[in-house]
Amino acid sequence: MPKIFYTSDPHLNHAKIGEPDYEPRRFETFGGLDGMNDALISNWNAIVSQEDTVRVVGDLAMGLHENIPPVVQRLNGKVELISGNHDFRPKSKRNMLSKLVAEFVREKVVDLPGIGPVLLKHTPSEEKAIEYGIQICGHVHHWWTERFVESNGKFGIMVNVGVDVRNWKPVPEEKLIEIVNRAIKLQKLMSGTKFWKVIQNRSEGVTITHDKESDVIKIRMLPPYPTLKSKIDETSAWLATNLKNDEVESFEISNWSKQ
Secondary structure, three states: OOOEEEEEOOOEOOHHHHOOOOOHHHHHHHOOHHHHHHHHHHHHHHHOOOOOEEEEOOOOEOOOHHHHHHHHOOOOOEEEEEOOHHHHOOHHHHHHHHHHOOEEEOEEEEEEOOOEEEEEEOOOOHHHHHHHOEEEEOOOOOOOOEEEEEEOOEEEEEEEOEHHHOOOOOEEHHHHHHHHHHHHHHHHHHOOOOOHHHHHOOOOOEEEEEEOOOOEEEEEEOOOHHHOHHHHHHHHHHHHHHHOOOOOOEEEEEEHHHO
16 A cells, blocks of 8 residues: 655755754764765665655755756655745755656645645745744754744644654654644643743754654754753653553653753
8 A cells, every 4th residue: 555755854865964054963874965866766666666655845956956866866755845045946846846846736635644734845834833833944953853843822834854853764654643643732831831942942943753763752953942951851751651551652852052
């Protein structure tokens, strides 16, 4: 049975992605541009069949226009491209990419089984996240995995499916559902408590991941909140008490800047 995957920001063939202003660790990890291309395509094709669909939430490929098709055409499956800032302009690139993929749109609403409608949009938007409840996005690379927003009592969750924070490969739909459900549970538990502003961290980054091998919920926060060590310790203890269940036994909260 065909499967659905989600990913963002592969930046295939992007020669500048390894420069200091972008993601230098990519070239350090994969040994340069060709190594990055080969690794990302290999990771993709190892789990995606030709019958599957991959929803790419922006920034699929870069470089000279004539060099993009040979790289994109190596990818298995049907690609639905929710265009990112590097896909939409210039018009000539937009036209070329639209011919390489099964679908090319600026944003898209899909039904995530067991969760309902979610918005796929490349650039994180607090307004859109609150409007739809859940936004699947990219654009922020390694800065965070999930973020929580609130306005006038309405809540939104943004989930980054970028390769930089998803083990350099597309996320299977069933895994995305796990991630979203965990985020929904945490948001419901935390909202209205004195810890909400710490976790919400509207203007900064926060990542929440579940390491199944070690069975640990890991929460990492950027300054300024993590500078208050007592607050982090207090929040960690609160989470351990309120989120502990048969699936998750322990939690780890740490300062992202010290990782």
